[in-house]
Amino acid sequence: MESSDDNPEKVDFTVHDSSKEELIELVKNSKIKRILILSWRDLDDVESGGSELHAHQIATRWAEAGLDVTFRSSTAYGLPKFSHRNGYRIIRKSGRYLVFPRTALSWLVSASGHYDAVVEIWNGMPFFSTLWASKPKVVVLHHVHADMWQMVLPPFLAKVGNIIEEVVAPIIFRKEAIITPSESVKSDVLNRMKFKDSQIKIVHPGMDPFFYSTPDRNANPTVIAVGRLVPVKRVPLLIEILKEVKKTVPDLRAIIVGDGFEKEIVIDSVNNADATSWIALKGRVSDQDLLELYRNAWLHVSASSREGWGLTVLEAGGSYLPSVTFNIPGFMDSVIDGVSGYLAQDPNDMAVKIEMLLKDTKLREKMGAKANEFARKLTWDHTSLGIFKELEEVSLSKKR
Secondary structure, three states: OEOOOOOOOOOOOOOOOOHHHHHHHHHHHOOOOEEEEEOOOOOOOOOOOHHHHHHHHHHHHHHHOOOEEEEEEOOOOOOOOEEEEOOEEEEEOOOOOOHHHHHHHHHHHHHHHHOOEEEEEEEOEOOOHHHOOOOOEEEEEOOOOOOHHHHHOOHHHHHHHHHHHHHHHHHHOOOOEEEEOOHHHHHHHHHHHOOOHHHEEEOOOOOOHHHOOOOOEOOOOEEEEEOOOOHHHOHHHHHHHHHHHHOOOOOOEEEEEOOOOOHHHHHHHHHHOOOOOOEEEEEOOOHHHHHHHHHHOOEEEOOOOOOOOOHHHHHHHHOOOOEEEEOOOOHHHHOOEOOOEEEEOOHHHHHHHHHHHHHOHHHHHHHHHHHHHHHOOOOHHHHHHHHHHHHHHHHHHHHO
16 A cells, blocks of 8 residues: 555644534524425435435434434335434335325325425425425425436336426426535536526535545555446446456456445446456445545546436545546536546546546646545535525525
């Protein structure tokens, strides 16, 4: 292992941000005290991803600020229906699809008086809370699913999903405040869903200070990819790209972190590429193990076709890793092209950019430093404050 001379071991990882104190003060003076967060999945679900991590970070900080927060999602295998985490309450009821009507029914029967506001996380299929919850609310929309429907559903159901997302839901949500994580996602939402520009507010996601660290690079050039093993992440395509890179970087090593229903497909892709000796499938790992893998790697890569932001870009940046991704909404904001990494136009371009950074130590370390600098500007305290401000604004406007 070797540490970069440009990144000394003793680094102050403290992020100075007054958002936490501002949130506490805002909550103290707000009429909103009890919030219901609606999400398709819970953080501890085996299929959870960035959306669930985002919701958890917000719920945690709102609870710390004095809010009574309830998080409702679908059932997660092996987990209880009711539990608590980091100061907020969790309700896991109903299956993947029944969770939508049963949540509405529960509200109409008994829950409407229990909450002052609602946060709906719209993950492809909405809860349509506008139709049954008259409380102040905001809708968090991480990205448009678009072609993702075709990746996971039969043609007819995929078409239904697409119509609901891009035609039906925008009509129903036409008067609601919509929060997206990035400028590029906002543009995509406006283009596909025809919301009014004034409806959509941008609140960037944050970065967990836990992932700030100093590098401890492997001797061999190593790339890391982190994410669920699902069609939208296009891990088999990434494996093909890395196979091309290995032709010119013969000592290349790759680490793929994550789990999902495409695990067997990914394993087959590794076998078919004759890559079992240099591609390691780590599965789902602890944050501590993930941090070590970031520290050991040389470069972060992703072949995903849809992202709201790409939280792994920030996590990797915490260990001074630049990223190479495709030029898609979300990544267009989290990766500063040519500065903190590269936005590739196609698979061949991605292979070229990965090879370039692996071979050019000075460029790689320069971009890694910029990635780290950028990641430090984003905090979950600021994100939590930003979303609550929007919720408070909606609440006050309803009383005018």
